[in-house]
Amino acid sequence: MGLETIFGKSWATSKMEYVINWARKFSFFDYPFVTACCGMEFMSTFASTYDIARFGAEFPRFSPRQADVLFVVGTVNQKLAPVLRMTYEQMVEPKWVLSFGACATSGGFYDNYAVVDGIDKIIPVDVYIPGCPPRPKAVLDALIKLQEHVQREKLIK
Amino acid sequence: MKIMELAGIIKEKFEKSILSSSVFYDNETIVIRKEDVFDVIKFLKDEQSFDFLMDVTAVDYKGYPDRNDETRFEIVYNLFSYKNNKRLIIKTLVDEKDLTVNSITSLYHSADWHEREVYDMFGIKFINHPNLKRILMYDEFVGHPLRKDYPFKKRQPRINLRDVGKNEEEE
Numbered sequence: 068m069g070l071e072t073i074f075g076k077s078w079a080t081s082k083m084e085y086v087i088n089w090a091r092k093f094s095f096f097d098y099p100f101v102t103a104c105c106g107m108e109f110m111s112t113f114a115s116t117y118d119i120a121r122f123g124a125e126f127p128r129f130s131p132r133q134a135d136v137l138f139v140v141g142t143v144n145q146k147l148a149p150v151l152r153m154t155y156e157q158m159v160e161p162k163w164v165l166s167f168g169a170c171a172t173s174g175g176f177y178d179n180y181a182v183v184d185g186i187d188k189i190i191p192v193d194v195y196i197p198g199c200p201p202r203p204k205a206v207l208d209a210l211i212k213l214q215e216h217v218q219r220e221k222l223i224k
Numbered sequence: 225m226k227i228m229e230l231a232g233i234i235k236e237k238f239e240k241s242i243l244s245s246s247v248f249y250d251n252e253t254i255v256i257r258k259e260d261v262f263d264v265i266k267f268l269k270d271e272q273s274f275d276f277l278m279d280v281t282a283v284d285y286k287g288y289p290d291r292n293d294e295t296r297f298e299i300v301y302n303l304f305s306y307k308n309n310k311r312l313i314i315k316t317l318v319d320e321k322d323l324t325v326n327s328i329t330s331l332y333h334s335a336d337w338h339e340r341e342v343y344d345m346f347g348i349k350f351i352n353h354p355n356l357k358r359i360l361m362y363d364e365f366v367g368h369p370l371r372k373d374y375p376f377k378k379r380q381p382r383i384n385l386r387d388v389g390k391n392e393e394e395e
Contacts, residue, residue: 146362149383180369180378181361188385 084222091135091161092214095124098134100154103141105168105200112203122210131157136213137190142170144181148189155190161220163213166192167206169199230254230272230312238264243317253313261301261316262326268303269331274312277328278302280338282318282346286372293320297348301328318348327353345370 101109113119113127128134131154143151155164166186169175172195174184186192193216196209231245231254241260246253256264268274279302285291297318304311318325327350329335339350340359347368350356358365365380 145379145381146360148381148385152383179376180374180380183381183385185388187388189383191386 085218087222088218088220092217093123095122095136095210095213096126096128096134097124097136097138098129098131098154098158099127099138099140100151101138101140102143102147103168103170105140105170108200108203108206109138109140109167112206117203117207119207119210122207122214124210131155132159134158135162137162137164138167139164139171139186139190139192140167142175142177143183143186143189145183146181148183151186152189163193163217164190165209165213166195168201169197172197175199233272234264234267237267250311251313252311253315255315255317258316258318258325261299261314262328262331265301265303265314265328266331268312268314272305273307274303274305274310276304276306277332277334277338278304278311280328280335280342282342282348282370284346284370284372296320297323297346299325299342299348323348324351325349326351327356329353344368347371 099106099109111117113125119125124136131137135158137155137158139151155162164186166172170177170182171186172192174182176199178184183189194209194213196205198205201209230252231242234254234256235242238260241257241264243255243257245255265274279300281300283298283300284296285298286296295317297320299316299318301314301316302311303314316325325348327335327339329339329350330352336354337359339353340356342348343350343353343356344358344360345368357363361369362382364382367374367378
């Protein structure tokens with residue numbers, strides 16, 4: 068194939084893009100934007116039983132400037148919309164967004180004067196997690212989906 | 225102390241201020257004239273030991289068959305007495321043309337935020353309130369969302385929302 072044929076099994080060749088995406092997808096730093104009851108499921112996902120550390124995403128940052136995955140967990144209302152957009156804008160590239168639960172995805176059962184029907188009206192979203200609240204397994208599935216998405220990304224756009 | 229006794233005591237003290245009184249299961253309710261609400265609640269606090277204001281809220285009765293514009297809004301005060309383990313609901317009627325009530329913040333500090341919420345949701349102004357501004361909605365919000373004539377589908381976004389395609393149900 069590549070240089071392995073000359074140098075034996077102590078070598079591996081790959082594409083730069085593949086290696087960088089591989090490193091990114093197994094070292095997510097999340098920023099939890101928790102506003103509602105979905106936060107409980109979020110906590111159990113991060114705790115030892117389900118153990119999100121198995122996917123390399125165990126370290127929530129306390130500033131969006133140090134994070135690259137934004138978890139929007141719970142209902143976002145019109146009053147909070149500018150805050151969410153500012154939080155997203157403070158994150159540095161590359162950055163991804165997970166919409167956690169029915170409320171963040173579509174407004175859920177709220178159809179009223181106060182609630183934004185889906186955070187995709189405020190910021191772009193990569194993976195939506197349905198459920199009210201979603202089970203931790205669904206969250207981990209979404210994280211794997213996001214990892215697949217990151218692996219497919221092109222470095223040069 | 226039975227509720228009818230209490231209504232009698234108030235009636236004795238404040239003539240003409242009681243419009244009606246009723247007991248529905250354990251909900252003992254007295255409807256008071258708007259002008260006398262402050263005095264009656266002060267009396268209940270000072271002399272009948274209703275020392276805890278549990279809630280202040282309001283109801284919009286627009287379009288109800290036995291209501292008109294003069295009795296459109298109803299403000300509800302939930303009082304509780306720790307000493308006698310007794311609850312009491314005080315109601316008062318607010319005219320649509322004169323949306324003012326005396327604030328009871330000087331009696332109960334907890335009334336501060338409750339009255340701000342009533343102002344935010346129904347637009348009823350409380351006289352002598354120290355800081356009467358919106359508490360739940362943002363300052364740019366126009367109108368009062370819990371009124372029956374607030375349009376159900378009306379949205380007032382603070383920022384320009386992204387266009388992600390129209391929902392078919394909305395049309």
